[in-house]
Amino acid sequence: MHSADPVFLLRQMLRARALEETAAEEYAAGRIAGFLHLYPGEEAVAAGVLSCAEPGDYIVSTYREHVHALLRGIPAAAILAELLGKKTGVSGGMGGSMHLFDAQRRFLGGYAIVGETFPIALGAGYAVAYRQLPEAVICFFGDGAVNQGTFHESLNMAALWRLPILFVCENNHYQIGTEIHRHSAVVEVYRRACAYNIPAERINGMDVLAVQQAAEQALALIRAGQGPQFLEFETYRYRGHSMADPGAYRPASEVQAYQSQDPIKELEGELFTQANCPAGDCVRQFQEQCCAAGHLSSEGLRQLQEEIAAEMRTALADAQAAPMPSLTEAQAIFQKNHRFENFFGRGVA
Numbered sequence: 001m002h003s004a005d006p007v008f009l010l011r012q013m014l015r016a017r018a019l020e021e022t023a024a025e026e027y028a029a030g031r032i033a034g035f036l037h038l039y040p041g042e043e044a045v046a047a048g049v050l051s052c053a054e055p056g057d058y059i060v061s062t063y064r065e066h067v068h069a070l071l072r073g074i075p076a077a078a079i080l081a082e083l084l085g086k087k088t089g090v091s092g093g094m095g096g097s098m099h100l101f102d103a104q105r106r107f108l109g110g111y112a113i114v115g116e117t118f119p120i121a122l123g124a125g126y127a128v129a130y131r132q133l134p135e136a137v138i139c140f141f142g143d144g145a146v147n148q149g150t151f152h153e154s155l156n157m158a159a160l161w162r163l164p165i166l167f168v169c170e171n172n173h174y175q176i177g178t179e180i181h182r183h184s185a186v187v188e189v190y191r192r193a194c195a196y197n198i199p200a201e202r203i204n205g206m207d208v209l210a211v212q213q214a215a216e217q218a219l220a221l222i223r224a225g226q227g228p229q230f231l232e233f234e235t236y237r238y239r240g241h242s243m244a245d246p247g248a249y250r251p252a253s254e255v256q257a258y259q260s261q262d263p264i265k266e267l268e269g270e271l272f273t274q275a276n277c278p279a280g281d282c283v284r285q286f287q288e289q290c291c292a293a294g295h296l297s298s299e300g301l302r303q304l305q306e307e308i309a310a311e312m313r314t315a316l317a318d319a320q321a322a323p324m325p326s327l328t329e330a331q332a333i334f335q336k337n338h339r340f341e342n343f344f345g346r347g348v349a
Contacts (some may be wrong), residue, residue, distance in 0.1 A: 006286075006295045009051060009208050011304060013264050013283045016067040018312045023066065023083055023097075027243045032083050036097050037064040041238040043264060043283055045170050046071050048211025049138060049231075052219050056135045058106045058128070060121045060276040063098040064170075068140055072107045074100070076315035077103070086322035093325045096335050114121030115148030117141050121155045125163035126230075136222045137165045144175030146189055152196075155228070159196040160293045162227035166218050167193065169232040170205065177249045193230035205233030206261040208286055233290055237259075261285065 020038045027036045039046070042064075050071040053059065061068040067080055074090055074222075082089030083097050091101050098112040108124060111117050121139035130133045145151060146169065158165050169189050173180050180187050193200035199221070203214045211233060218229035236258035240247030264283005290296045296304070 006209075006290050006293070007304070009047050009212070010264070010290055010296070011308070012047040012051070012071050013208065013286065014305065014308050015076070015311070016043045016046060016070060017264065017283055018308050019066060019070050019079065022080065022312050022316055024239075024243065026080070026084065032097070033085065034096055035063070036083070036243040037241065038239050038243065039067045039237065039347055041258065041262065042170055042205065042235045043067065044208035044211050044286070045168070045205045045233045045235055047083060048208045049168055049215040050093055051212055052074070052215040053138055054107070054135070056133070058124045058135065058137045059140070060106055060108045060117045060124065060137065061140045062117055062142060063110055063112045064113075064142070065100055066097070067139070069100045069107055069110070072102070073088060073105050074102050074107060076312060077318040080315055080319035081322050084319050084322075085324060085331070086319055087325045088319070088322040092329070092333070094330065115141075115145045115150040117145070118148075118150040118154035121165050122158055122163065125158060125165040126161065129161065129163050134223060135164065136219055137163075138168060139165055140168045140170060142175075143169060143171040143173065143184070143189055143248065147184060151192075155193060155196045155198060158228040159198050162225070164222045165228045166215070166222060167198070167228060167230040169230070171234050172237045172288050174237075174241070175252070178243065188232075190230060190232040197227075198228050198230045200230035201285045202232045202234065205235030206258070206285075229312070231325055
């Protein structure tokens with residue numbers, strides 16, 4: 001659902017960053033296992049796009065999906081519990097960072113395999129179109145996924161069948177550590193969609209209001225029966241590809257240049273000069289914009305920050321206190337997933 005309230009957008013962006021920084025601290029403390037791909041720097045895309053989504057829409061995401069899940073309405077405690085492998089996690093503690101899933105909120109999951117999101121979105125879009133429902137599918141993916149065969153196959157069929165899918169490319173310019181011009185012959189990703197007759201455009205992904213406007217227009221066209229739409233948002237992740245990646249392949253000047261466009265800064269105002277947010281940070285920019293426009297006072301901003309910090313403290317405490325899944329529960333899930341497979345040469349019912 002669309003919210004024209006800038007303070008709502010700022011709240012969502014600040015919650016997103018607070019969740020990811022909390023996860024980073026838990027990973028550094030050794031309480032999160034496996035890989036952890038974080039989102040700071042890209043908050044404007046998730047906040048702007050998902051502020052336009054209706055409850056009946058379906059969301060499909062990648063392995064960098066914690067923020068998409070949070071802004072879709074999944075409680076922070078359930079997300080953090082999943083990262084910690086706890087029973088109260090959104091996937092019962094069985095999926096971990098890259099496999100958040102919530103059927104009730106139509107969050108169809110984060111997917112660890114690059115390019116896996118496209119056929120999932122295609123299937124959901126086909127189901128919606130077949131039943132002639134007023135719903136849409138929002139498919140998030142990174143620029144590293146557009147060289148996969150599933151990207152081209154799915155866009156072709158989405159266009160042919162005029163499926164109600166909004167393709168959202170979060171172009172942070174790096175496929176793990178390889179800059180886009182080193183792996184792609186077409187660095188303007190939106191132009192690839194034009195090859196399949198899908199309307200597409202490139203938007204500044206550091207400007208949450210621009211993101212929201214573009215997403216609102218695209219979803220309106222989809223709901224009017226105009227078929228799939230494609231939006232490429234130019235953004236940047238401040239951290240490496242994952243917590244295991246220090247990101248040393250990127251010049252410090254480049255990171256600082258993107259931080260100078262941080263969307264949160266535009267919302268936040270001058271207060272973040274006193275906080276731990278880099279000068280020019282995207283969230284910080286939006287904070288400044290909100291304060292300058294009179295949407296939020298300095299005291300109001302401080303209260304908002306304190307509310308979000310308290311939300312994350314409570315969510316983390318709940319997640320840490322939750323029990324681990326039992327071995328019996330884990331075995332039950334294992335058996336369920338192999339119901340129709342021939343395991344070790346034997347049929348497993």
